[in-house]
Amino acid sequence: MFKKPPTGFSRLFMRAPIWLYRLRLGWLLGSRLLLLEHRGRNSGKRRRLVVEVIDHDRSTGVYWVAVGFGDRSDWYRNVKAEPRVWVTVGRKRFRAIATALSTEASKAVLLRYQKAHPVMARGLVRIFGHDSFEALTEKVPVVELRRSDELGWGLGSGTHSVQHRSAQEPAEGADQ
Secondary structure: OOOOOOOHHHHHHHHHHHHHHHOOOHHHHOOOEEEEEEEOOOOOEEEEEEEEEEEEEOOOOEEEEEOOOHHHOHHHHHHHHOOEEEEEEOOEEEEEEEEEOOHHHHHHHHHHHHHHOHHHHHHHHHHOOOOOHHHHHHHOOEEEEEEOOOOOOOOOOOOOOHHHHHHHOOEOOOOO
C-alpha cells in the first residue's frame, strides 16, 4: 500500500472527481466510480470521496469497493463507526448501509475483480507496492454498500428537512 495518502497536486488530482459529482456531472464518470458520502466519526461532518466500484450485483443493487489505503483509512474507520451512508453512481443517489467484509469475503470479491479486470489488477499491485495480487488481497479490506430503505430513510431525491438530517444525511461540513 502507499506509505501515506497523497498530498499536494496528487491529492487535488485524486479529489477532482468529487467536484464532478457536486456539479451533478458524476454521470460522466460512468458506473465504475461512485461518490461515497459519510459522516466523520469524531467531527460528525460530511465527508466525501470517490472510489472505484470493484463489483456490483445488478439484481440486488449491492456495490463493493476496496479500501486502497487499508484499514487505517479515515473513511473506512468512519463508515465502520457510522455505517449509514449516501452513494451516488452516475445519476442515481441513494442511502446505503456500509459493511466491512471479513478477510475471506474481501479476498473473494477482489479475486472476482482480478478476473474481470486483469490489467487494472496488475496496476493496483504496482501502485500499492505489493509483490502479487494475492499479497494485495491480504491487506486491502472491502466494503459492501447495500441500498437501504429499511431504516425509514426512504429513497427520495436526496432533499430532506433539516430536523431529520442526523438520521438521514451526513452533517454538512468540510470534505475529507
